[in-house]
Amino acid sequence: MLTIAIQKSGRLHDDSIKILKEAGIYIDNGKDQLKTTASNFPLEVLYLRNGDIPQYLRDGVVDMAIIGENLIIEKGEDLEVVQKLGFSKCRVSIAIPKEREFQGLEELQGKKIATSYPNTVKNYLAEKGITADLHQISGSVEIAPSIGLADAIVDIVSSGSTLFKNNLKEVQQILKSEAVIAVSPKISTENNQILDKLLFRIQSVLKARTSKYVLLNAPNDKLNKIIEILPGMKSPTVLPLAKEGWSSLHSVINEETFWEVIDELKANGAEGILICPIEKMVL
Numbered sequence: 001m002l003t004i005a006i007q008k009s010g011r012l013h014d015d016s017i018k019i020l021k022e023a024g025i026y027i028d029n030g031k032d033q034l035k036t037t038a039s040n041f042p043l044e045v046l047y048l049r050n051g052d053i054p055q056y057l058r059d060g061v062v063d064m065a066i067i068g069e070n071l072i073i074e075k076g077e078d079l080e081v082v083q084k085l086g087f088s089k090c091r092v093s094i095a096i097p098k099e100r101e102f103q104g105l106e107e108l109q110g111k112k113i114a115t116s117y118p119n120t121v122k123n124y125l126a127e128k129g130i131t132a133d134l135h136q137i138s139g140s141v142e143i144a145p146s147i148g149l150a151d152a153i154v155d156i157v158s159s160g161s162t163l164f165k166n167n168l169k170e171v172q173q174i175l176k177s178e179a180v181i182a183v184s185p186k187i188s189t190e191n192n193q194i195l196d197k198l199l200f201r202i203q204s205v206l207k208a209r210t211s212k213y214v215l216l217n218a219p220n221d222k223l224n225k226i227i228e229i230l231p232g233m234k235s236p237t238v239l240p241l242a243k244e245g246w247s248s249l250h251s252v253i254n255e256e257t258f259w260e261v262i263d264e265l266k267a268n269g270a271e272g273i274l275i276c277p278i279e280k281m282v283l
C-alpha cells in the first residue's frame with residue numbers, strides 16, 4: 001500500500017483532499033483521525049504538519065506527499081518533485097516597513113530579518129553576497145518589524161493583504177511556489193507502481209481543469225477557417241445539422257487561450273457557442 005502525507009489543517013488541506021477525490025479516491029478528511037485508508041485505492045493517508053513532511057519523506061515513513069514547493073526548497077532540496085498541482089500558489093518575498101525607502105538588497109547587509117524560512121533566506125542572500133542577522137519565528141512573521149524584532153521580514157505573500165495590514169511593502173521576490181507532489185527516496189518498487197497509477201489519474205484531473213469542451217454551429221462554407229482556429233485533441237468533430245448547409249463542431253480548448261479563441265470563432269461565423277466543463281481528460 002502507498003502512504004501519502006497530507007497537511008492536517010491549513011492552506012493545503014482542502015485542495016489536497018479535493019484533488020484525490022476528483023481522481024476517484026475516497027478518504028476521510030482527517031478532522032478526527034490522523035491516519036486513514038482509502039476505501040477504493042491502495043492508499044494510506046497520514047495527516048501531518050506541512051513543516052514536518054520533508055523529514056517523513058526522507059526517512060521513508062511516507063512514500064509521497066502533497067506539500068508546498070517553498071518547503072521543499074527550505075527543507076527538502078534532496079527530495080524529488082514529480083508533479084506540480086496548480087493550487088496554493090504564492091511567493092516568498094522580502095518585505096520592509098512601508099515608509100522606508102529601498103534602493104537595493106545591499107541595504108539588508110547586517111540587518112535583522114525575521115522569517116520562518118531561514119535556509120531560503122540565507123541561501124538567497126549568500127548568492128547576492130549579503131550577510132544578515134536572521135531571526136527564525138514560526139508564525140505571525142509580519143508583526144516583527146512593528147514590535148522592534150526585525151528590520152525586514154521574509155514570508156509568504158499571496159494577495160498581499162497581510163503585508164498591507166501590517167504596514168509593510170514587498171521589495172523583492174525570492175521564489176514562487178505552488179502545491180506539489182514530492183516522493184520519498186526510499187519508496188519501494190511496488191509502491192512506485194501504485195504511485196504511477198495515482199499520478200496518471202491526477203494528471204487527467206489537472207488537464208481537465210484547464211480545458212473546456214466547445215460545441216458550436218457554423219455554415220459549411222466557413223468550416224475550413226473555423227477548423228483552423230479549433231485544433232482539438234486530434235482534430236474537431238464535424239457533424240451535419242438538420243438545417244441544410246450547416247454543421248456542428250465539437251472540440252476542446254485550453255483555458256489560457258479561451259477568450260481569444262471564442263472571439264476569433266465569432267468573428268469567423270460561429271454561432272450558438274456552448275462551453276462545457278470536462279471532468280477527466282485521458283491522453
Ligand SMILES: Nc1ncnc2c1ncn2[C@@H]1O[C@H](COP(=O)(O)OP(=O)(O)OP(=O)(O)O)[C@@H](O)[C@H]1O
Pocket residue numbers: 007008009010011012048049050051052067068069070071088089090156157158159177178179
Ligand atoms: N496565503 C497563501 N496563499 C497561497 N498559498 C499559501 C499561503 N500561505 C501558505 N501557502 C502555501 O501553503 C503551504 C502551507 O501553509 P500553511 O500556512 O497552511 O501551513 P504552515 O504554517 O506552513 O505549515 P504547518 O502545517 O506545518 O503548520 C505553504 O508552505 C505555502 O506553500
Ligand SMILES: O=P(O)(O)OC[C@H]1O[C@H](OP(=O)(O)OP(=O)(O)O)[C@H](O)[C@@H]1O
Pocket residue numbers: 011139140142155156157158159160161162163
Ligand atoms: O498575501 P496574503 O494573501 O495576505 O497571504 C499571506 C499570508 O498567508 C500565510 O499565513 P496564513 O494565513 O496561512 O496563517 P499562518 O501564519 O497561521 O500560517 C502567510 O504566512 C502570510 O501571512
Ligand SMILES: [Mg+2]
Pocket residue numbers: none
Ligand atoms: Mg501559514
